[in-house]
Structures are given as C-alpha cells and as structure tokens.
Amino acid sequence: QQPVQSPQAVILREGEDAVINCSSSKALYSVHWYRQKHGEAPVFLMILLKGGEQKGHEKISASFNEKKQQSSLYLTASQLSYSGTYFCGTEGYMGETSGSRLTFGEGTQLTVNP
C-alpha cells in the first residue's frame, strides 16, 4: 500500500528549515528517502531500519518511528541545491531471501529560493 507524504509542496528561502513526513498504514521494516531533480533519476539519500534510529547526512536527517509507522525528513539551513522532489519508499520485512518490495509515495516538491 502506498505511503502518504505531506506536505505535497513547500517553498523555502535559502537558509530556512523544512520537514517532510511519510506515513504508512502497514508495519514497516524500513523507510527509504530519495531526491529527484527535474528530468533526472531519483538519488538515494538514506535508509532507516526499524529500531527508531535517526540518521543524518550533513544538514539532512531523518527519523523513523516504527510504532507509528511514520518517518520524517528534516532539512536544516536549506541550500539551493536541495530543490527537487523528495520521495519516501516503504517496505515490509520480506526476509533475507525474498528481496525488497519498495513502494513509493507521491512525492513532496521542495523549492528553495535565494
């Protein structure tokens, strides 16, 4: 089942912060975050596995609350390069030999203006 992302779109000025949310109606094993710029392929940002860990990469971090089946992506002190569409992908546990079934949300369009 497709995860739900919010907001659908956000416009920031350079240096401002943003939060993008992703929620699912089913139990999750992991949440993936990808960023896609116009006309380009989605690029991997991070994976969060069940356990409620928080990960970060420079000024982009994320959390995963497995009990609530939710994840949030935090962008702090946004830069112009952060502009793009952010997708969360969710998967339930399918075992070590059954592979991954990643289902993507509709995306959140982020625009960072000077």
Add this chain to the structure above:
Amino acid sequence: EAGVAQSPRYKIIEKRQSVAFWCNPISGHATLYWYQQILGQGPKLLIQFQNNGVVDDSQLPKDRFSAERLKGVDSTLKIQPAKLEDSAVYLCASSSRHQSGEKLFFGSGTQLSVL
C-alpha cells in the same frame, strides 16, 4: 563505478505501436527493477528480477507489457501494443543484494510519449 545505463533516453510512438527499453544494471547487482513514473507521481514497481528470475510482477499489465533478463544481467521491457496512458518515464534500478533494506540505484530513465 559505472551507474545504471538505460536507452533510449526518449521515445515517441503512436498508440498501438510497439516499443522496447533496455537496461544495463551496475555490475554485480543481482536485483533489477523496472518502475513506471507518470508525471507528478511516485515511481510504481512493474517488475522485479533476482538474477534472471522474476520475483514480483504483480503490478505488470501482462496483456501488453513483458520483460526479460537474459543471463541475469541486461534487461528489456516491452510494450505491445502501447496505449495513451502508457506515457511515462520508465526507470530501471538495481541493488546489490536481494533482501530488505538495500538501497536502489536508478538509471536516468526512458521518457515515453504515446500519441
């Protein structure tokens, strides 16, 4: 490290025609995915291969879509005959291991326009 290669980059066809897309995953990646991304939406999984076997094709419209991965490396996705609603970007992705929690590497996609 070379990325996922896809061709062609763009394709324009008329409805009821046939079209094929090609994908070469990252060397050594066992799992290969084909996604369909309609404008303004998230990628939707069409089919997933583990080596040259199909793991999941539950969302593939099998009356018109087919895919194969010969020798567990390259893959082709075919649409025959195409419909207007098939207009989308077709993304190929690969991952190194066949298990949950593996990140995907995407190709640049093939943008298909059906007129």
